[in-house]
Amino acid sequence: MSCAQTIADYALRSIGFGERLLPRTDFTLCQQFTLIGSGLIWNLYFAFLALFFGFFLANGLALAKASRNPWLRKPAEWFIFLFRGSPLFIQLFLAYQALVMLPRAGIEIFGFTVETSWLTKAWAGALIVLTLNTTAYAAQIFHGALMSVPRGDIEAADAYGLAGWSRFRRVIWPTMMRLAWPSYTNEAIFLFHATTLVFFSSFPAFRQNGDSLYYANYFADKTFNPFVAYPIVAGYFIICTLILIGLFGIVNRYLNRHLPGAARRLRYRPQLMR
Amino acid sequence: MADMLAQCAEPGSLQGLSWLMCYLTSGKHMLFYGSFLTVLALLAITAPIALLFGFGGAVASRSRIPPLRWFGKIYTSMVRGVPDIIFFLFVPIALDQGLEWLRHQVYCDSDAPVRQGNEFIVCAAAKLPLSSSPGWVHDTYGFILAVVAFAIVFGAFAANVLYGAMQAVPHAQLETAEAYGMNSRQVTRRILIPQMWVYALPGLSNLWMILIKATPLLFLLGVEDIVYWARELGGAKSSAFTYPHSDWRLYYFLVILVFYLLMTWCSEKILARLTWRLSRGQATLGGEAIRKGA
Numbered sequence: 001m002s003c004a005q006t007i008a009d010y011a012l013r014s015i016g017f018g019e020r021l022l023p024r025t026d027f028t029l030c031q032q033f034t035l036i037g038s039g040l041i042w043n044l045y046f047a048f049l050a051l052f053f054g055f056f057l058a059n060g061l062a063l064a065k066a067s068r069n070p071w072l073r074k075p076a077e078w079f080i081f082l083f084r085g086s087p088l089f090i091q092l093f094l095a096y097q098a099l100v101m102l103p104r105a106g107i108e109i110f111g112f113t114v115e116t117s118w119l120t121k122a123w124a125g126a127l128i129v130l131t132l133n134t135t136a137y138a139a140q141i142f143h144g145a146l147m148s149v150p151r152g153d154i155e156a157a158d159a160y161g162l163a164g165w166s167r168f169r170r171v172i173w174p175t176m177m178r179l180a181w182p183s184y185t186n187e188a189i190f191l192f193h194a195t196t197l198v199f200f201s202s203f204p205a206f207r208q209n210g211d212s213l214y215y216a217n218y219f220a221d222k223t224f225n226p227f228v229a230y231p232i233v234a235g236y237f238i239i240c241t242l243i244l245i246g247l248f249g250i251v252n253r254y255l256n257r258h259l260p261g262a263a264r265r266l267r268y269r270p271q272l273m274r
Numbered sequence: 275m276a277d278m279l280a281q282c283a284e285p286g287s288l289q290g291l292s293w294l295m296c297y298l299t300s301g302k303h304m305l306f307y308g309s310f311l312t313v314l315a316l317l318a319i320t321a322p323i324a325l326l327f328g329f330g331g332a333v334a335s336r337s338r339i340p341p342l343r344w345f346g347k348i349y350t351s352m353v354r355g356v357p358d359i360i361f362f363l364f365v366p367i368a369l370d371q372g373l374e375w376l377r378h379q380v381y382c383d384s385d386a387p388v389r390q391g392n393e394f395i396v397c398a399a400a401k402l403p404l405s406s407s408p409g410w411v412h413d414t415y416g417f418i419l420a421v422v423a424f425a426i427v428f429g430a431f432a433a434n435v436l437y438g439a440m441q442a443v444p445h446a447q448l449e450t451a452e453a454y455g456m457n458s459r460q461v462t463r464r465i466l467i468p469q470m471w472v473y474a475l476p477g478l479s480n481l482w483m484i485l486i487k488a489t490p491l492l493f494l495l496g497v498e499d500i501v502y503w504a505r506e507l508g509g510a511k512s513s514a515f516t517y518p519h520s521d522w523r524l525y526y527f528l529v530i531l532v533f534y535l536l537m538t539w540c541s542e543k544i545l546a547r548l549t550w551r552l553s554r555g556q557a558t559l560g561g562e563a564i565r566k567g568a
Contacts, residue, residue: 025392081539089491091531189354197359213363220364
């Protein structure tokens with residue numbers, strides 16, 4: 001079987017298209033590269049959507065944590081403590097067990113039946129957990145940045161007659177993003193790497209549609225050889241991480257464009273947060 | 275106590291609170307409680323080893339000898355691009371096969387290759403641990419492999435932190451030491467290493483938090499840790515004959531969640547205190563704040 005044929009069969013295997021059966025014997029390098037790369041679709045799906053939704057939620061949560069109103073502040077603090085203080089792995093297990101307990105037939109609300117079974121699938125359930133998790137971490141970062149917005153900036157905004165929403169929108173928020181961005185890049189990388197946990201917690205890989213580490217683990221188990229499949233998945237992740245750093249670097253340059261000489265290269269320090 | 279044990283011999287006849295007491299003190303539950311100690315042991319053993327690895331990595335990446343420096347740089351940067359879970363899955367198997375391969379070269383007579391198709395074959399004498407060893411040897415071996423995997427990954431993280439901390443020690447302090455006539459080894463030992471900790475502490479505290487939150491991954495390495503027992507005991511099937519109950523895994527995981535929240539909460543308190551202690555008399559913002567407050 002040629003490599004082109006393998007790619008045609010397995011390139012979209014992880015999302016349910018192409019050849020139904022996974023290779024069982026005579027594993028070729030081409031098969032391993034194709035299937036593990038196919039699984040990467042799931043990692044990118046989880047990372048992209050969780051970061052997208054998490055970004056907006058985290059902004060709201062950071063403001064709630066900075067609020068003077070205890071009814072807003074306390075829940076925000078508890079939420080952040082809960083998700084930052086416990087392992088993501090346990091959160092995924094717990095969420096799955098809780099979602100499985102929902103009634104199979106759906107919940108009746110005002111005469112409508114709300115389906116619940118889709119929540120136990122990885123694409124929805126794990127995405128929710130990952131989103132909430134990154135929301136908590138990012139909110140902590142954004143809150144820290146909000147607290148370090150220079151007072152002079154705010155006084156200058158007051159002097160220009162800016163107040164309320166327009167002051168936040170034009171002065172505080174851009175500075176907050178600029179200060180938070182290096183740490184937020186770090187968080188995005190951590191979250192992207194954490195997507196590999198999904199199919200190792202309780203969430204089942206429906207019809208063996210798994211992520212890249214799921215397939216790498218499959219090959220390593222079948223061939224008893226960890227020295228091929230794991231380096232392949234590691235290589236994919238290095239490439240994706242570099243692309244991620246590049247994309248976040250573009251945003252960083254945009255956020256710092258008004259500062260002379262500040263469009264520095266984004267330095268990724270993995271120990272900053274989490 | 276003896277009363278209770280006698281009572282628990284017939285779980286079918288028990289009800290209410292006494293049923294729960296007997297259930298929670300069953301042999302398997304004792305193993306579950308013991309597995310919390312496994313997690314704490316992993317933390318206690320891994321943290322110092324990882325710190326040592328990290329120190330080695332940081333010193334290596336500052337070395338003047340190019341191959342050593344390249345090794346240090348690769349080691350410190352490997353965790354940046356690759357998820358730690360991949361290392362946790364890879365290192366134990368790779369290490370196990372590597373050791374068995376070495377023993378195969380020494381103890382086995384056959385010249386047959388260890389890899390035959392999809393099999394990894396070594397002779398009985400080269401097996402690790404030997405198939406005749408008792409169960410606890412197998413468990414300990416698995417645990418040691420897990421510790422090594424954790425130490426390598428967190429050593430790389432720590433190397434990042436310590437490398438940054440060494441760069442952060444004010445240059446003037448090192449130059450002053452040189453002006454006093456210390457050679458480079460003395461500067462490193464007497465000034466650089468004692469002074470770097472205050473700069474390393476925020477990174478190391480953060481790392482400790484990450485380490486705590488990585489411990490449930492022991493489950494993936496086949497160690498019988500708290501996640502393993504929570505799944506085992508919570509499932510409806512495992513105790514269907516002695517203590518039948520429905521699927522309680524949710525509650526077991528809630529217990530684990532609370533355990534981790536307590537761990538991280540306590541660690542945060544202790545680390546905050548440690549930061550305060552180390553900041554005293556330092557030329558940092560924190561140190562300045564303490565000086566003014568005192």
